[in-house]
Amino acid sequence: MTTEQRRQRILDEVEAASWVQDGMTIAVGSPAPMMLLRHIIRRGVKNLTVVDSGLSLDLLIAAGCVRKAVSYYAGGGFGVPVAPSFRRAAERGEIEIWECEEGILTTGLQAAAQALPFLPWRGGVGTSLPDVNPDLKVFRDPIRGETLIAVPPIKPDVALLHAAAADAYGNVQHLGGPGWLDLFLYRAADRTIVQVEKILPNEEIRANPWATTIAGADAIVRAPYGAHPFYSRGFYVQDSDLLRTYTEAATAAAQGNQPEALRQYLNRYCREPATHGDYLERIGIKRLLALYEY
Numbered sequence: 001m002t003t004e005q006r007r008q009r010i011l012d013e014v015e016a017a018s019w020v021q022d023g024m025t026i027a028v029g030s031p032a033p034m035m036l037l038r039h040i041i042r043r044g045v046k047n048l049t050v051v052d053s054g055l056s057l058d059l060l061i062a063a064g065c066v067r068k069a070v071s072y073y074a075g076g077g078f079g080v081p082v083a084p085s086f087r088r089a090a091e092r093g094e095i096e097i098w099e100c101e102e103g104i105l106t107t108g109l110q111a112a113a114q115a116l117p118f119l120p121w122r123g124g125v126g127t128s129l130p131d132v133n134p135d136l137k138v139f140r141d142p143i144r145g146e147t148l149i150a151v152p153p154i155k156p157d158v159a160l161l162h163a164a165a166a167d168a169y170g171n172v173q174h175l176g177g178p179g180w181l182d183l184f185l186y187r188a189a190d191r192t193i194v195q196v197e198k199i200l201p202n203e204e205i206r207a208n209p210w211a212t213t214i215a216g217a218d219a220i221v222r223a224p225y226g227a228h229p230f231y232s233r234g235f236y237v238q239d240s241d242l243l244r245t246y247t248e249a250a251t252a253a254a255q256g257n258q259p260e261a262l263r264q265y266l267n268r269y270c271r272e273p274a275t276h277g278d279y280l281e282r283i284g285i286k287r288l289l290a291l292y293e294y
Contacts, residue, residue, distance in 0.1 A: 009170040011219045013039060013276055016193050019158050019219070023067075025049040027188070029161035030179035032056035033195045035226040036160045038279065040065060041270040051105070051156055051185070055243060056230070058083035061095060062250055063266055068096040070154060072105050078240075078247045088254035099133040106184050108154035113187035118150040125149055159189035162227045163213070164234060166194060167202040172214035175234040186214055195223035197235050223276055225288055236291040242269075242283075
């Protein structure tokens with residue numbers, strides 16, 4: 001492989017986001033790579049199976065992108081125990097829910113990473129999880145005779161991650177370690193896109209090899225403030241005011257049948273800004289600097 005070919009791992013934000021097509025399975029890391037998710041919403045991608053949790057998953061559901069959710073946590077925060085768009089879509093049968101907890105999720109991702117038909121897991125034995133999720137099969141371990149659950153592989157087409165930095169060759173560094181699921185998602189997925197706060201020279205990455213968390217991501221996208229309104233360790237903290245604005249708008253739409261505020265939020269912050277730069281201009285430099293982590 002020539003140096004020029006290797007440098008092609010740095011992609012434009014539009015080209016990278018175009019990897020996600022209708023009907024795919026995508027996995028979303030933590031913090032959520034919001035720049036890429038906004039492109040998915042702007043393009044109107046549909047019928048996705050989404051491995052994600054929290055308000056980033058809720059936003060994709062609110063935008064009509066999700067057919068199936070694979071999630072261990074659907075909390076909304078800000079006094080909302082269950083994310084509002086998730087709850088409404090689940091209660092109405094508008095999305096399919098693949099019920100699991102953290103251990104089942106990581107076991108399924110590990111099975112996919114190892115190209116196995118299933119992996120065993122103890123968590124969930126004796127609960128109703130195998131009843132509500134028929135993909136989980138209770139079986140007797142032929143070695144020790146234990147009762148276990150067989151978890152099938154969870155195989156994303158594309159994993160979408162956010163990290164601190166990378167070089168031109170796809171070597172990624174998370175500041176303070178990766179998001180807790182990021183490496184599971186990377187190993188399980190067919191392809192991985194990582195948006196980063198900054199791109200570093202390869203010499204600087206090689207000078208501290210132990211800091212590299214992912215070697216050879218398929219695509220790198222430069223995206224300063226790319227996780228906003230979520231945090232990025234070492235760069236900025238969470239914009240709780242904007243997340244609260246979303247939660248209030250989504251709650252009004254889900255519980256009060258008042259969709260206008262949610263429609264305005266999606267238009268203003270997801271659909272109208274054509275690029276990440278346009279989004280940052282809409283947020284404003286004063287607001288972004290107020291989130292500086294110190």
